Amino acid sequence: MEYDQLKAMLDTHCCAQCEKPLALVWDSSTSAHALVCGTDRNHAGYKTIESPGQAVARGKGDKALGQGAQKDMEKALAKAAHPLSLLAKDDLGTGKTIAPDAVAALVKWGDSLGLKPYLGHVCLYFGKPYPTIDGFYYKIVRDTTHLHIGTRPLSKEEFTTYQVPEGAHAWLAEAWLGDTKLPTTGLGIVTKEEIEGKSDRNQEQYRSPVVHAHPQRMAEKRAEWQLLRKLVPPEEVKTDG
Numbered sequence: 001m002e003y004d005q006l007k008a009m010l011d012t013h014c015c016a017q018c019e020k021p022l023a024l025v026w027d028s029s030t031s032a033h034a035l036v037c038g039t040d041r042n043h044a045g046y047k048t049i050e051s052p053g054q055a056v057a058r059g060k061g062d063k064a065l066g067q068g069a070q071k072d073m074e075k076a077l078a079k080a081a082h083p084l085s086l087l088a089k090d091d092l093g094t095g096k097t098i099a100p101d102a103v104a105a106l107v108k109w110g111d112s113l114g115l116k117p118y119l120g121h122v123c124l125y126f127g128k129p130y131p132t133i134d135g136f137y138y139k140i141v142r143d144t145t146h147l148h149i150g151t152r153p154l155s156k157e158e159f160t161t162y163q164v165p166e167g168a169h170a171w172l173a174e175a176w177l178g179d180t181k182l183p184t185t186g187l188g189i190v191t192k193e194e195i196e197g198k199s200d201r202n203q204e205q206y207r208s209p210v211v212h213a214h215p216q217r218m219a220e221k222r223a224e225w226q227l228l229r230k231l232v233p234p235e236e237v238k239t240d241g
């Protein structure tokens, strides 16, 4: 990882294990700068610092906003004028608007798994329903307290190993159960074409303005979501805690 990239992550990421701030140190064993947990050097992994809204979506509102906040927020959101406002309106794979009957089916599916569709916990991906990153965290990671997930950009060597095309952004998501690193990983890539590609309908516009503006964050989210999908097949989300 490049020094500038590591330095920028001090502001956006925290320790994946204890959620405390990271520190940038010189690692003499590898003769390179490294990001470590500022509290315990043995901790592994980095995660994006959650906003209060994300904390609620992931079922951690009490921790972020105080005891009872999670229940209060869920009640308020469920009763809001547009209770499904956090639900993605487009299929994440095809980009097409989800038809009203498909939205209803998706909401029913989410409810049956104990997820909260109005918190944005479910989505359609090429016509198939999946929990979102927040949905997975809400249901699984909350119940499996020793599981933590970290994300980081690929190193230069890994760009070669994974044969990432030139100009692409690539992130890796890794998981630990306690101190043990799991072999399952998630890889998220955003290609140069995706970043620079222009809309078919309007050559003045980017095909995906979000990807163009935040390619790193998008690659990171893809890695995280792929890892969560591998770790927890959707059928297993059913286990109600």
Ligand SMILES: [Zn+2]
Pocket (backbone or CB within 6 Å): 015, 016, 017, 018, 019, 020, 037, 038, 039, 040, 043
């Ligand atoms: Zn830590």
